[in-house]
């Protein structure tokens with residue numbers, strides 16, 4: 001039997017009719033959802049852009065002029 005999703009706990013099971021997560025037994029004739037029929041994952045992985053590191057302000061930005069010059 002193909003993988004199926006438990007209707008009680010949404011746990012994914014690789015086979016059989018007994019949920020490995022919650023122990024629920026599928027009723028006879030009940031057709032559980034298949035994980036493969038769920039929404040397909042995006043074709044390309046979502047790229048999480050790292051935020052730009054904060055830039056240290058220059059002395060001019062802090063003091064209006066560079067006192068170290």
Ligand SMILES: [Zn+2]
Nearest residue numbers: 006009019022
């Ligand atoms: Zn379950």
